[in-house]
Amino acid sequence: MKIAANLSMLFSELPLGERIMAARAAGFDGVENQFPYELPAIRLKELLERAGLPLVLINLPAGDFIQGGPGLAAMPARQDEFDAALQEALTYAAMARPMCINVLPGRLADGIDRDQALETLANNLRRSAEAFALLGIRVVCEAINPLDMPGFLINTPEHLQALLERVDHPNCQAQLDLYHMARQQLDIVAGIHFLGARIGHVQFADCPGRGAPGTGAVEFEPLISALQAVGYDGWLSAEYRPDDQGTAASLGWLAEWQHR
Numbered sequence: 001m002k003i004a005a006n007l008s009m010l011f012s013e014l015p016l017g018e019r020i021m022a023a024r025a026a027g028f029d030g031v032e033n034q035f036p037y038e039l040p041a042i043r044l045k046e047l048l049e050r051a052g053l054p055l056v057l058i059n060l061p062a063g064d065f066i067q068g069g070p071g072l073a074a075m076p077a078r079q080d081e082f083d084a085a086l087q088e089a090l091t092y093a094a095m096a097r098p099m100c101i102n103v104l105p106g107r108l109a110d111g112i113d114r115d116q117a118l119e120t121l122a123n124n125l126r127r128s129a130e131a132f133a134l135l136g137i138r139v140v141c142e143a144i145n146p147l148d149m150p151g152f153l154i155n156t157p158e159h160l161q162a163l164l165e166r167v168d169h170p171n172c173q174a175q176l177d178l179y180h181m182a183r184q185q186l187d188i189v190a191g192i193h194f195l196g197a198r199i200g201h202v203q204f205a206d207c208p209g210r211g212a213p214g215t216g217a218v219e220f221e222p223l224i225s226a227l228q229a230v231g232y233d234g235w236l237s238a239e240y241r242p243d244d245q246g247t248a249a250s251l252g253w254l255a256e257w258q259h260r
Contacts, residue, residue, distance in 0.1 A: 001227070002029035003257060004056040006203065006239035007036075010247045017047055024051040026251055027258065032057035032098075032237050035066075037088070041095035048096075056235050057100040057140070057175075057201060058093070060128065061085035071106025074121040074153050082124055086131065093137055099235075100138045100201050102175055103128050105163075107151035117153060122166040129172040140200045142175035145183040155184065157191035164198055173200025177239070182207035182218050192226040199232050205240030212240050213253040224260075 005011070005028040011019040016039055023031050030053050036044055048055055063081055065071035072082040089101060105121050108114060121141075129139040143160050144152045154160060160174045174195050181188045192199070204223075206216030213220055224236075236257075242250040 001224070001233060001236050003254065004028060004030040004032050004235050004237040006032050006034070006237050008034040009239055009241055013246055017043070020047045020051045020053060022247070024053055026248065027254055028053070028238075030054040030056045030235065032239075034059045035061065036096070037061065037092060041092045044096045055096055055098045056237060057102055058089070058096070058098045059102045059104060060089045062104045062106065065104055065106050069107070070109035070112075070151075071104055073103050073124045074106050074117040075109060075112070076116060076120045079120075086124075086128055090131055090135070093132070093135060097135075098137060100140050100175075101128065101132055102140050102142060102201070105141060105153040107149070108153050114153075118163065118166065121153065122163060125163070125167045125172050126169050129167065129169040133171040138200050139169075139172045140175035141172065142177055142203075143180060144177070145180040147183055148180075155180075156186065157181070157194050161195060161198065174198045175201045175203065177203040178218065178220075178223055179203070179205035179207050179210055179239070182216075188223055189226045192223065192230060192232075196230045199227070199230070199234070201234060201237070202227065202232065203237045203239040205238070210241050211243065212238075212250040213257070215243075220257075221260075 005023040007019040011022045014022055020031055036058055063072040072078050072085055103125055108117055132139050143154045143156055146152055146155050176199050181191055206213050206218050209216050
């Protein structure tokens, strides 16, 4: 397993274009970014090539989700907007070449039946998985804890498993965020074994606080062992919030993890 830096959270003291080289200098094996679309895809590709780092993951555009809205993927009335977001991501990804595309489920909107929202989400994930398969790019979908984000549609490994069964496409897998599982006080090792081969990408932060490893109570070694036990050999992506001392001061864990 290799370790990536999530550039939406790490090195955020720098302009996006400079974060890639900062991640390389710090020793990361790759990078990801939630919504890189402010940077032209050709420019991102050039920066990645200059740094010699792969782009591990980006998110599909999610409409008003970041501003507190329901997003696009599970909203029947926003199908045209989702279709436009899918096309934007396909065009961007054809140039930037991420390994994975994360389709955020979003929040359950007022007045929308949960099963209707899940069916819409499953249909959109299936269409996305089919479209990105032509580019050799994996589609993933993640569970987010409802404490930090009330109303989020998918919260647990069980939710993810049921959703993936509904999608029923080989190019759609689970994105497992260890922080979001810890925030709900779930048995993360059990969740890893439950999802098993369906895990397509892993993100992490300590809990509580969503800081760097070692700042909270999460014991990561058993979690990494569990991932290895189920055959996961993909990326571990650091998606945490550095403290006021900045990203560089938070990286004491990195060399040990890479050595391990």
